Amino acid sequence: MYDFVLINGTVIDPAIGLNARRNVAIQGGRIVAILDSTAPVVAKQTLDCSGQLVVPGLIDFHVHVFPGVSNFGVDPDETCLARGATTVLDFGTAGGLIFDGFRRFVIDTAKTRVKALMLIAAQGLISSNDTKPALGELWDIAYCDVDGCVEAVERHRDCVVGIKVRCMADISNGGRNEAEGLRLARLAADATKLPLVVHPANSSLSIEHILETLRPGDVLTHCFHDKTCKLVDDSLKLKPIVRDKQRDGVQFDVGHGWGSFAWRVVRPMLDQGFDPDFLGSDLHSYNTNGPVFDLVTTLEKFLHLGLSFPEVIRRSTATCAKWLGMADEIGTLKPGACADITVLEVVEGENPLTDSEGFTEVANRRLDVKACFRAGNRVGVLPKPEPQASRI
Numbered sequence: 001m002y003d004f005v006l007i008n009g010t011v012i013d014p015a016i017g018l019n020a021r022r023n024v025a026i027q028g029g030r031i032v033a034i035l036d037s038t039a040p041v042v043a044k045q046t047l048d049c050s051g052q053l054v055v056p057g058l059i060d061f062h063v064h065v066f067p068g069v070s071n072f073g074v075d076p077d078e079t080c081l082a083r084g085a086t087t088v089l090d091f092g093t094a095g096g097l098i099f100d101g102f103r104r105f106v107i108d109t110a111k112t113r114v115k116a117l118m119l120i121a122a123q124g125l126i127s128s129n130d131t132k133p134a135l136g137e138l139w140d141i142a143y144c145d146v147d148g149c150v151e152a153v154e155r156h157r158d159c160v161v162g163i164k165v166r167c168m169a170d171i172s173n174g175g176r177n178e179a180e181g182l183r184l185a186r187l188a189a190d191a192t193k194l195p196l197v198v199h200p201a202n203s204s205l206s207i208e209h210i211l212e213t214l215r216p217g218d219v220l221t222h223c224f225h226d227k228t229c230k231l232v233d234d235s236l237k238l239k240p241i242v243r244d245k246q247r248d249g250v251q252f253d254v255g256h257g258w259g260s261f262a263w264r265v266v267r268p269m270l271d272q273g274f275d276p277d278f279l280g281s282d283l284h285s286y287n288t289n290g291p292v293f294d295l296v297t298t299l300e301k302f303l304h305l306g307l308s309f310p311e312v313i314r315r316s317t318a319t320c321a322k323w324l325g326m327a328d329e330i331g332t333l334k335p336g337a338c339a340d341i342t343v344l345e346v347v348e349g350e351n352p353l354t355d356s357e358g359f360t361e362v363a364n365r366r367l368d369v370k371a372c373f374r375a376g377n378r379v380g381v382l383p384k385p386e387p388q389a390s391r392i
Helices: 099-107 146-155 178-192 207-213 240-248 263-271 295-304 309-314 318-323
Strands: 002-013 018-027 030-036 043-048 053-056 058-063 085-090 113-119 160-167 196-200 341-354 360-374 377-379
Touching: 002 030, 002 309, 002 341, 053 309, 058 295, 058 318, 085 318, 085 341, 085 360, 099 113, 099 146, 113 146, 146 160, 146 178, 160 178, 178 196, 178 207, 196 207, 207 240, 295 309, 295 341, 295 360
Parallel strands: 002 043, 002 053, 058 085, 085 113, 113 160, 160 196
Antiparallel strands: 002 018, 018 030, 053 341, 341 360, 360 377
């Protein structure tokens, strides 16, 4: 007898090429079988998912989840797990000086599975431009202690999966320290044999300079913003180096956020064949009430842009799991994997979707999170937050 069986749902699992009506059986916190929907069900509990999508637990590739220390931080269980994201990648909120606390108070206590990037700046991403003082992490290059970063990674090898640096003029003493910060982050990534992940926006460096620093497996986030250091020229034509680097194995994350997703940029880029690898939301305290809300809203936007359901699910499950080195454990419903599962319902009707510049397009459907399982345990889900004016 199974512990739990989700019955009659349309199972979409790009990792195993499945898109069909099936039953999913859970035992001991793991997926143990994918069954024909007509087969007899013997289970302690069942959940009827008729008319709904049963997908691997969603993975948000880009969040900030260190509340109380970073003013960007949100609670991962309330804002991610309760909205269908069973695994999240904290995108460098903590640096080496504060990572022990991040591990103790977030990673080790959250129901959500939390993996993390280590910020090259030791103090972490603790403030934004509207705080007093605004503590730009590259304002003093001494903050970027490569040895300290490497030591912190070694203490937390089981949860740190990359090195992060932000290339922005206003957090680096007017751009004076950007190139050196990028160079030091590269050194830390090489020393730890981890990928380098770069946030470029309003940078004094060219996108060519930044991309030349990246190697196969490295990641560039915020690929659809319309600020300086963007992936397109002024006529919205994709820069040649972007195609070259993606062909070579550099990967690209959406990183929507409150300032990095513009309808007028994303559509021409997709039309030119640009293919983002990850649909990270960049969820943080400044955008949980819009325009980001949650990972599912970012998925809705890419469905609206014409991506298929399997493609949207793949880029928020299997592709992320592979980069995290966990392809056999998460991002799939194949037997033996951890029973992280998200159940979604497609609801037809007008769905206004606003970008980071305040422009709204109206989609013809939305995704409602109906159920969520983390390691076989059903967790409560919350409705999408109500929109409010941005804090910035």
